[in-house]
Amino acid sequence: MDKIARSVNQLYERYPYPSLPIRNERDLVNKLHANVMSKILATAGLEPGSLSGKEVLDAGCGTGEKSCYFSYYGARVTALDLCNSSLAKGRKLAEKFNLEVEFNQCDIAGFTTEKRFDHIFGIGVLHHTSDPYTRFRVLSDLCKPGGTVTVGLYNRYGRLTHRVRRMWIKLNAGEDIERRISFVERRIYGRKLKNTHEQAYAADKYVNPYESYHSVGEVLDWFNKNNITYIGSHPHTRKGNVQAFYSQLKWLLKRNGFFIMSGRKN
């Protein structure tokens, strides 16, 4: 594990993310989770029904809610993450719903398999690694021709104000995770964080020891270099430089710090 992976892993071992309160099938496939998942799938031109029988890779799966969602809709799911406590939660969730998900503990950079995937998702993971592009290439190489690759990343412009906040937290609370959490409780929430999910959310958002920032143009460049054709994004943006610039300006004003982009492997 490199230095960045070690420090990031320390955070998620303590605060596995997203630790959603999924009590029953409805929580897994309806309401908020369904909204999020349908937005992610739509970027790749997919819907839940189209996952049946497909090989899906969930890279950086966290506590496995998305992996379980894919499996619930009939996909054959392989999931991987660095973090043991997140994987333990993922396994428990899959067991609860009698779903088959193959969970692996590893860094994306070192993941090898004979399988090739129809749909690959790396949501919220690459920007917590030392070399996002190298890991993107690993994912791209595992995709079947005609398959899709979807990545969710922090946006260079949309997350600008948040970066200032992160610096303020770091200046006041230093590097220690627990000191940062209690600073966030006092100064941002004004109260104790309520439950595991809220703690995981706050830790991921405000306390993460490492994150990098990416633009639409950069991801389009990754796609080009790996023979991937852009399909769609959330929030919506178009492919041209000028259109992408205006979209990201809008994201900056709306403080939309996270974007998802999908492409099809040729």
Ligand SMILES: C[S@@+](CC[C@H](N)C(=O)[O-])C[C@H]1O[C@@H](n2cnc3c(N)ncnc32)[C@H](O)[C@@H]1O
């Ligand atoms: C913000 S969470 C995203 C979880 C999940 N994809 C989701 O969208 O809910 C980031 C996850 O990436 C994992 N991670 C970070 N660096 C990684 C790496 N190099 N290889 C594999 N997983 C990694 C972390 O352990 C964490 O569970």
